[in-house]
């Protein structure tokens with residue numbers, strides 16, 4: 001597709017601002033509350049901040065809970081069956097809120113409903129859902145909402161519209177000190193188990209000037225941590241009229257003045273370059289944390305997953321990262337029970353965990369996704385076998401994580417303070433540069449700032465410490 005077909009033209013964005021104004025007038029005075037319920041990954045969280053931005057612009061006060069609101073917008077995920085079932089069950093519960101308040105508006109959007117069969121499900125089985133739009137229709141929320149309000153008719157919009165990078169939309173950010181910046185949308189990789197390319201479309205990169213402008217504004221407003229987002233950030237810029245490597249974009253981001261840390265995710269191992277690692281090692285602004293999804297340690301499974309790397313090439317990359325940044329925190333994603341996975345394949349995965357010694361892993365039992373090649377592969381692994389492998393893998397990883405965490409006892413680490421601990425209101429929580437959660441006692445005015453904390457004790461997934 002031509003670049004001018006990918007970028008949504010300015011006049012289309014202005015049209016949406018016009019709809020925002022019309023909704024605002026239609027709603028009139030008085031407080032109107034809206035909530036955006038977000039499921040799924042950071043990309044969805046970033047999208048929700050734009051959805052909330054548009055709702056705020058239309059006059060809604062943005063709140064966090066769905067009780068006593070005028071509008072609920074559910075931003076859905078489709079990555080595993082569990083994510084879909086959870087969303088559907090929660091959406092089901094909103095039926096009662098609508099019975100109590102018939103003027104409540106309920107909308108649903110995002111990855112799950114970008115599948116035709118889910119759109120139909122919602123249409124047929126959830127009559128109290130007022131409007132629906134797919135990932136490509138995000139910027140048209142004002143128009144869709146206006147049409148619903150004006151006509152009273154349910155609105156269902158999927159796979160419509162031109163172009164799919166919308167610049168210049170308002171953003172309502174959750175945090176004043178941490179920010180997501182999407183640098184690209186979509187994915188071209190078609191890993192055989194994954195639904196993402198089908199619900200988010202092909203890879204398209206934002207113009208570097210737009211990204212740098214956003215980062216500059218965030219830095220000026222005092223944001224402490226900026227996370228650059230994409231399904232595969234390493235292929236950033238390949239589709240631009242003037243191609244730019246991700247490593248170059250990172251360097252440019254780091255040149256922006258301000259005291260902020262840069263993170264990025266996700267990196268596909270097949271595209272992670274030595275130059276990226278060298279740039280990371282050379283720049284103090286970049287957090288020394290690398291998320292590098294392995295998925296499986298068996299060459300045979302990696303091939304049918306269409307991941308396009310081998311155990312050996314992954315290990316070579318991991319070794320290079322550790323050589324350049326001995327203190328790096330490495331994390332990964334693993335899928336257990338992919339169709340045809342044998343005990344030997346699974347042991348291949350365990351052997352990579354033992355060699356790399358990840359700080360943390362995000363592990364998932366394979367979930368069949370309608371329309372993906374893996375869904376129709378023979379030898380689907382029985383649930384008991386997957387469960388058993390999953391438990392064995394977690395046991396191994398817990399030992400590794402705990403022993404790596406223990407190396408931190410006694411160290412004084414900088415911690416970005418995020419808020420009051422949810423489990424212990426007497427303590428604050430924050431994250432280390434490497435992303436570890438730390439609980440410690442301290443004054444609440446530290447929230448949003450960096451504190452020095454001496455680590456006194458560790459668990460598998462978190463640290464305890466004392467403020468210095």
Ligand code: SAH
Pocket residue numbers: 079080193194195196230231232266267268293295333334335364365366367368369
């Ligand atoms: N773009 C990212 C990941 C997106 S999805 C990447 O390439 O790494 C996040 C994680 O969900 C994936 O890394 C994978 O481990 C997991 N996942 C994706 N599809 C899945 C499926 N069908 N079943 C189980 N886990 C899945």
Ligand code: SF4
Pocket residue numbers: 187188189190191194195196197231232268
């Ligand atoms: Fe899914 Fe693979 Fe794309 Fe990641 S790289 S989003 S796992 S298809």
Ligand code: F3S
Pocket residue numbers: 039040041042043044076077078079111112195196199200
């Ligand atoms: Fe889920 Fe969509 Fe993200 S499927 S994991 S919310 S890209």
